[in-house]
Amino acid sequence: MPQYDTLLGIVEDVNSDILNNNTEIKEKLQNDGSINRLNVERHGAIRLGSPSELNNCRRLFAIMGMRPVGYYDLSVAGVPVHSTAFRPTNAVALERNPFRIFTSLLRIELIEDPSLRLKVEKILNLRSIFSKKLINMIDSFEKFNKLTSDEADLFVEESINAFRWHQDTPVSRDMYEELHREHPLIADVVCFRGPHINHLTPRTLDIDRVQNVMQQHGITPKAIIEGPPKRKVPILLRQTSFVALNEEITFMGGGEGTVGTHTARFGEIEQRGVALTPKGRDLYDSLIEKAKSGKGDEYSSILKDLFKKFPDDEVILRREGLSFSQYKIIDNKKIKKFTDSLQELIDTGAVEAIPITYEDFLPISAAGIFHSNLNDQPAQTYSTGSARDAFEKALGCGVLDEMVLYEKIQNNSIESIEKLLGRRLI
Ligand code: OOG
Ligand code: NI
Structure with missing residues (x-):
């Protein structure tokens, strides 16, 4: 090259x-x-x-x-x-x-x-x-x-x-x-x-x-x-x-x-x-569509302005269902605490949400x-x-749906925590 x-x-x-x-x-x-x-x-x-x-x-x-x-x-x-x-x-x-x-x-x-x-x-x-x-x-x-x-x-x-x-x-x-x-x-x-x-x-x-x-x-x-x-x-x-x-x-x-x-x-x-969820992607697509009319420097400033509507915080992106995460146990002792809330496990530092x-x-x-x-x-x-x-x-085959793949990675990570805990998380 x-x-x-x-x-x-x-x-x-x-x-x-x-x-x-x-x-x-x-x-x-x-x-x-x-x-x-x-x-x-x-x-x-x-x-x-x-x-x-x-x-x-x-x-x-x-x-x-x-x-x-x-x-x-x-x-x-x-x-x-x-x-x-x-x-x-x-x-x-x-x-x-x-x-x-x-x-x-x-x-x-x-x-x-x-x-x-x-x-x-x-x-x-x-x-x-x-x-x-x-x-x-x-x-x-x-x-x-x-x-x-x-x-x-x-x-x-x-x-x-x-x-x-x-x-x-x-x-x-x-x-x-x-x-x-x-x-x-x-x-x-x-x-x-x-x-x-x-x-x-x-x-x-x-x-x-x-x-x-x-x-x-x-x-x-x-x-x-x-x-x-x-x-x-x-x-x-x-x-x-x-x-x-x-x-x-x-x-x-x-x-x-x-x-x-x-x-x-x-x-x-x-x-x-x-990676964004379908909800996050819809928001992204709508903002990009609106910015389309601008050229060069003008385009960059229009884009920046429009994207104020897109949360710029990892936790908010996840909690509003805009982005995909992979969940990982980071503290085995804390994980034992009884709760069926994934969010609580994250809040108490037992589990970490890693952006995909x-x-x-x-x-x-x-x-x-x-x-x-x-x-x-x-x-x-x-x-x-x-x-x-x-x-x-x-x-010779259908193309795979990217959203399904990200969701699978996210769900698999939750399921492996559930398996360890022996209970479902919500
Ligand atoms: C591919 C252009 C698209 C990308 O990263 O979105 C591309 C090409 O020129 O063949 O590379
Ligand atoms: Ni390329």
């Missing part, structure tokens, strides 16, 4: 500075286990061209315990794709490594010109993004529910190749330009041999600070940070990226070998906060990231609406 090492360096410096100077944050991260995952934490993104590519990706990521969570319709924001995120789903796997991959599928039906649509389909039909060896590995895993150590090595090697950047494109310059005129994203998806990872995103503890430091290192971040404004208690996800760089490519179509440039790969940083980190994405933010890197404003919007059924059909 261009400039990725510089970005990682900045993020690591800022994170370790915060951990060294803020014992409260450090203890919190130690407590919820996320200190161990901080430096391995990333997300990445790929863009696929056809339903069968999505289907094979689902099969491939399943080998690593990553499942499709959520459906994101980006067409409303003028981006002709719909997406999901492959990620681990249970608390233990998330703590170990929460790597997520934002996976988009091109919606060919949104290309208006039928002859261009046909060309796109033809080019995509000619490629196989996964090698025969890799497909064999996937078949074998599905049959035996495991890979041998040798197979696993081969699986990793072949997967790395599948998501690698290719400097050359099998299409001609004319074809590339025609697709690019239709939508830069279409050129990026269709013109390459595989779905290159277009960005990787480390997690920072202070996104505003990294945004500033980036500029000092000659990296230009996008104008605004997507997501909620800066708060005492972070919620959901804040993200910012730096614009995709011009990279040299070679057009091989028609034996050309001529050189051009392509902008697709960029860098991004994110700051994650607590948001592991997913936000459609409006994602659209903002797409646009800043395509270097365009939404010139057109598509009015066809979402196509979740078609997406899931291609995927």
